[in-house]
Amino acid sequence: MHAMVSNPNLPLVRRLEAVGFRAWPASSVIYDGSWQVRLTGGHPGKRLNCIVPLDPSDSRDIAIRIEKAGKRFEAHGRPLLVRQTPLSPKPLIDFLVADGWERFEEVVTMTxxxxxxxxxxxxxxxxxxxxxxxxxxxxxxxxxxxxxxxxxxxxxxxxxxxxxxxxxxxxxxxxxxxxxxxxxxxxxxxxxxxxxxxxxxxxxxxxxxxxxxxxxxxxxxxxxxxxxxxxxxxxxxxxxxxxxxxxxxxxxxxxxxx
Known part of the structure; x- marks a missing residue:
């Protein structure tokens, strides 16, 4: 149900994600471990206002980190969004499912x-x-x-x-x-x-x-x-x-x- 492309090229994914961040810069970027927290007060775009996990193995303290990010998004007047890529830890997605989150807007990255x-x-x-x-x-x-x-x-x-x-x-x-x-x-x-x-x-x-x-x-x-x-x-x-x-x-x- 929540599968992405099978066996994606993770080095390519990492490179395109990094390039994408430079090409569409959020006004505020902080890191919580390897999770990138992107916020842009002046623009509501989803790519500019979301959590983007960048390491499939970084799944510690998920509930605490989601709650902490939620407060930051609330302070910016933005809905809390998580952007799932092939770099997202599976335990995080399992947590979102169990916590009543919904998945929406699938996007295809092409080369x-x-x-x-x-x-x-x-x-x-x-x-x-x-x-x-x-x-x-x-x-x-x-x-x-x-x-x-x-x-x-x-x-x-x-x-x-x-x-x-x-x-x-x-x-x-x-x-x-x-x-x-x-x-x-x-x-x-x-x-x-x-x-x-x-x-x-x-x-x-x-x-x-x-x-x-x-x-x-x-x-x-x-x-x-x-x-x-x-x-x-x-x-x-x-x-x-x-x-x-x-x-x-x-x-x-x-x-x-x-």
Whole structure:
């Protein structure tokens, strides 16, 4: 019931998790043993507000550590979430099940060999240096809350590795698609990609994805990676078409409502 991919490549999982933390930085990160406790006061994103265990053998004092983290999340006004990856200790997951938690939102982490990737013959877009322009476009195409603009701009400004901010705009209609690519040495992570709801299935997704990956490959990246919600069949099909394959999955746990 709670199984992830069988026999995932744990060194790869560790590397992609570490790269992912740098590519989408939380404003507060503390460690309780090997559990990373991530909190971001200005943004409610789950990746930015969760406990992420990073050692399958670190399962001491689970109840005490969960309670302690819960108080920290409560002080930030955030729901307590645990992010389960193949690095999570099994006793922790057993504890969550017994304590009435529920598992939700499974996410597929995928990788692709950039060196052998063939790109479709689409218009190539160059990244913008204007964080505000990118953030406006990202919120518009996601249909997001404009009040989150300062927090999203702070997150993107806080990304240490080189970042490519890609936007497809129409003079009359405004932003149509947006993508964020973070290049961390030989790895290129697509941290966000969205096409406006009324302009999907028109090739814009593959156009902006190709632009981002071309940019990363030119800068020396050899492997691309991304994360997509397991239920998003359309996105999974697009990424598989581009040569991405599943590396591992993660999911979130929350205390079930009474």
């Amino acid at each position: 692709a060999d950039l060196g052998h990737m063939t790109f479709p013959d689409t218009l190539d877009h160059l990244p913008t240096q204007d964080v505000g322009r990118y953030v406006d476009a990202d919120i518009a195409v996601h249909g997001g809350d404009a009040a989150l603009k300062p927090a999203l701009a702070e997150i993107i400004t806080g990304i240490k590795p080189p970042s490519g901010l890609f936007v497809i705009e129409d003079a009359a209609e405004g932003p149509l698609a947006a993508a964020l690519c973070v290049q961390d040495n030989d790895l290129a992570g697509i941290m966000s990609l969205a096409v406006r709801a009324d302009r999907r299935r028109q090739g814009l997704g593959i156009e902006i994805l190709s632009s981002a990956l071309r940019w990363a490959r030119m800068r020396g990246a050899r492997t691309a990676w991304l994360q997509v919600v397991a239920e998003n069949a359309q996105a999974l099909a697009l990424y598989r078409k581009m040569g991405f394959e599943e590396a591992y999955r993660y999911a979130y746990w929350r205390k079930a409502s009474a």
